[in-house]
Amino acid sequence: MKRITVLLCVIVGLSDLLLAQTSNMRYIDAKDLNLIGKITPTPQLYHRVDTARYRDFTPNQNILVTEAAGLALCFKTNSSRISVHTYFHSMGNGANMTGINQYGYDLYIKKNKEWLYAASKAKLEKDNLLPLISNMDTSQKECLLYLPAFSVIDSIKIGIDEQADIESLPNPFRHRIIIFGSSFTHGTSANRSGMSYPLMVERDTGLYIMNLGVSGNSKLQQSFARVLADADADVFIFDAFSNPSAKEIEERFDSFVKTIRASHPTTPLIFMQTIYREERNFDKRADRYEQDKMDMAEKIVKKAMQYDKNIYFINPKNYTGDDHVTSTDGIHPSALGYYRWAKTIEPLLLTILKKYHIE
Amino acid sequence: MKRITVLLCVIVGLSDLLLAQTSNMRYIDAKDLNLIGKITPTPQLYHRVDTARYRDFTPNQNILVTEAAGLALCFKTNSSRISVHTYFHSMGNGANMTGINQYGYDLYIKKNKEWLYAASKAKLEKDNLLPLISNMDTSQKECLLYLPAFSVIDSIKIGIDEQADIESLPNPFRHRIIIFGSSFTHGTSANRSGMSYPLMVERDTGLYIMNLGVSGNSKLQQSFARVLADADADVFIFDAFSNPSAKEIEERFDSFVKTIRASHPTTPLIFMQTIYREERNFDKRADRYEQDKMDMAEKIVKKAMQYDKNIYFINPKNYTGDDHVTSTDGIHPSALGYYRWAKTIEPLLLTILKKYHIE
Known part of the structure; x- marks a missing residue:
């Protein structure tokens, strides 16, 4: 009987609270x-x-x-x-x-x-x-x-x-920046939806960032290049090297850029290196696989920069620090990791965008 | 048919992976x-x-x-x-x-x-x-x-x-520090179980911290004081002002300390002020309620410190920063907030513990 009374009080208490929060x-x-x-x-x-x-x-x-x-x-x-x-x-x-x-x-x-x-x-x-x-x-x-x-x-x-x-209210943010990317860009393991790194950069800088993060599926595909080619943008940012293998990066990068360039011939394309995944600390296979991706990404973007002066590469030593305390699951940063990511790329992005009077 | 084949491939693929990870x-x-x-x-x-x-x-x-x-x-x-x-x-x-x-x-x-x-x-x-x-x-x-x-x-x-x-392996950590506290101490909204602030302090300092975090239930109760009184500890740390109301703090603090002091007459008791909850930014009722708690906590611990020289109060301006970017749900810090909490209290704790040759 006592238990039932306690339970009823709890239910009534909760209902009262909900009512006060939602009535009238x-x-x-x-x-x-x-x-x-x-x-x-x-x-x-x-x-x-x-x-x-x-x-x-x-x-x-x-x-x-x-x-x-x-x-x-x-x-x-x-x-x-x-x-x-x-x-x-x-x-x-x-x-x-x-x-x-x-x-x-x-x-x-x-x-x-x-x-x-x-x-x-x-x-x-x-x-x-x-x-x-x-x-x-x-x-x-x-x-x-x-x-x-x-x-x-x-x-x-x-x-x-x-x-x-x-x-x-009108859009409080300026310009049109599109970011295409992996689960990192989508916001996997961020603590709340506004704390993905693109949205932290958005609120910090006032620049309008539209997010096409597609968890696990940002692999330089033509299907996504066509969506981006059709979109209206002042700048494109790419987290394009987190999901594909080194081989996929090598095979797909040029045609991905080509499809976007067909309708955006001189729009700045800013490619970000992927981050260090903390699973690499002891998993030798993951370490090798990830390093191959990063090496290929660096090689292929630097090559593209030679013939297209509006292509950029953001390649800090490590977006998320070197103290190895920022992972949620060995792959995705925690809120701490995403905060460091945002703070690391903000000045790098602003330097590039200033050349285009995007500020 | 095609769909079934794809599905089968996925299932077989996943099984293969699981098998490689768990066979033999x-x-x-x-x-x-x-x-x-x-x-x-x-x-x-x-x-x-x-x-x-x-x-x-x-x-x-x-x-x-x-x-x-x-x-x-x-x-x-x-x-x-x-x-x-x-x-x-x-x-x-x-x-x-x-x-x-x-x-x-x-x-x-x-x-x-x-x-x-x-x-x-x-x-x-x-x-x-x-x-x-x-x-x-x-x-x-x-x-x-x-x-x-x-x-x-x-x-x-x-x-x-x-x-x-x-x-x-033998316990790699030194001394015996018991921490009693709220959901913050229990680790609510930490990204992984080792990233609660007590465990970050543990790995950073090498000091052994035993966690009696009890989400929502750290209210200076006699029931918990008796458990702590029976335990063997070199130091007690308390996150004791996060869950109780100002009135509960006023009514219960002295008898809570008394019960522990009966079996630990000179053991250092380190009380932490609670943190700023980000829900206070716009919720006026939460803001008042939380400030009343903090005011009462400060008053009552400072009073106790006058008659017990082994009672301490950790009261930094804000454990989790003043940029308001560290909350998960308005109450609990994110991984970023807990990281800042650990880094803020570490030097303060070490200074106190040094007096007792706990280092």
């Missing part, structure tokens, strides 16, 4: 707010690539390019609370990252001209009513809400106080 | 290896507290104190591969951390006198055969294998090459 709220469809981060328009709002137009992806790639990594809603509100009601098509749930990164939201609010962390939460339910933040003052606030990085979303409604206002 | 291995029961990190012996090997002896915990606390946070196996082997076969009693699966931290393993190997990261992996299965690392050279290696931080374990077997040796 009104919901507006997020389709009426500004959605940033997509390299091209898509019929399904929260997809990154139109898989009906680009039909030569594998089934796995079709899922990856429709996941919401890097997408964000921009709005202004004076609500004291913000909730998100999502219908998920599919939700990521891998062991090497948080649910918050995979199917959660990551909210920033502008303060003193900077994007200050406000809240990040997640709940593993396809019909997902998520109270994100409460107890704010009711001044007008500019909000940047990053969507989940590893889930496919059918619809989103934003909940605010019944009497509060909400309106769409 | 022999398994030894980990009970024959040195298990470190427990403050007292327990009948159930992988529990941290004997819940048959200490009977005034809540059901939730009974689970928390039997989770394997901070425990590690010490052994030496010349195997080229290491696998772990675990029978889990229960496995954590919260949205604010990785599976690798909750139900995975975190392996370090001694190199140049330091513990170098080797591998960390996880699989969400109760009967859990986990290939951890392959392709190593066959020199003798000293291994430190941290157990999962949020799971209760019934048994563990370590798999090595059929022809390889394995033997138990």
Whole structure:
């Protein structure tokens, strides 16, 4: 009897809390707010690539390019609370990252001209009513809400106080930079969706970075080159040497560049060397395989730079430090590793972009 | 037909890989290896507290104190591969951390006198055969294998090459330091189990830190004071102000100290201030509640220091930086936040411990 009473109290307590966080709220469809981060328009709002137009992806790639990594809603509100009601098509749930990164939201609010962390939460339910933040003052606030990085979303409604206002905000970021890459770029093992290295660089620099990270599938394929060739961009950044083998890099690099160059003849193409994977510390086979990739990447980009002066190579000694404390699973950096990655490439990127008056 | 063929190839491919990683291995029961990190012996090997002896915990606390946070196996082997076969009693699966931290393993190997990261992996299965690392050279290696931080374990077997040796290693760490604390100490939102801040300090300093982190339940209770009073320790560290309210801190602090002091009259008691929770940036109620706790903690420890010269207060301005980039869920630090926490307290701890010739 005592146990049942305790249990009932807990349930009632939780219901009260949920009620206080979500009662007397009104919901507006997020389709009426500004959605940033997509390299091209898509019929399904929260997809990154139109898989009906680009039909030569594998089934796995079709899922990856429709996941919401890097997408964000921009709005202004004076609500004291913000909730998100999502219908998920599919939700990521891998062991090497948080649910918050995979199917959660990551909210920033502008303060003193900077994007200050406000809240990040997640709940593993396809019909997902998520109270994100409460107890704010009711001044007008500019909000940047990053969507989940590893889930496919059918619809989103934003909940605010019944009497509060909400309106769409213009994209707060400048220029159009597209980044194509591996799970590192997609944000695998980042702690929340806004803490992938491209989005840290975005908020730090104010430069607009659209993310085509496709976990495990950034292999210099023509299928992706065609999507990028069709996109409108001032700059392309590539994390293109993390997924392919040395042989694939050798075989595919030139034609990958050629396809993009056909429609972007002089746009800067910035290739990043891949990172040191911590699994290499003792796994001799992984060490050899990874070093071969890095050697081939360096060789092939340096060759390309000889005939194309708008190709660049970012090749720091180690993006994630030399103290070997930054890995989550031997492959993917932790939040510490991604932070170091962002801080390492920021000055290198800015130096290149300055030549093109992108600043 | 094509799809079935592809699927079969994938399955066969995966089976081949698993076979190569686990075939011709022999398994030894980990009970024959040195298990470190427990403050007292327990009948159930992988529990941290004997819940048959200490009977005034809540059901939730009974689970928390039997989770394997901070425990590690010490052994030496010349195997080229290491696998772990675990029978889990229960496995954590919260949205604010990785599976690798909750139900995975975190392996370090001694190199140049330091513990170098080797591998960390996880699989969400109760009967859990986990290939951890392959392709190593066959020199003798000293291994430190941290157990999962949020799971209760019934048994563990370590798999090595059929022809390889394995033997138990003495505890590589010095002195006996017990830390009692909240989810922060338990390691919530750390990326892997060895990256909680106490274990980072352990590997950095060589000091032996036994972890009684009990997520959400470090509230200066007599139930925990009695466990600590019975334990053998050179030093106690407390993350004791993260979970209780200001009122609970005021009401419970003196009697908590008194119970421990009854059997440890002059042992150094080092109390840490709690950290700034990033949810405070915009949630006014959380901001007030947390500041009240911190104010009360500072007041009450400073008062205690006047009559007990072996009580200390660690109170840095902010353990996790002032750039607001270190949170996973508004409460718990990310890997970046825990790294900064460890690096902030290390010199402060070492200065105190030096007075007691603990170094």
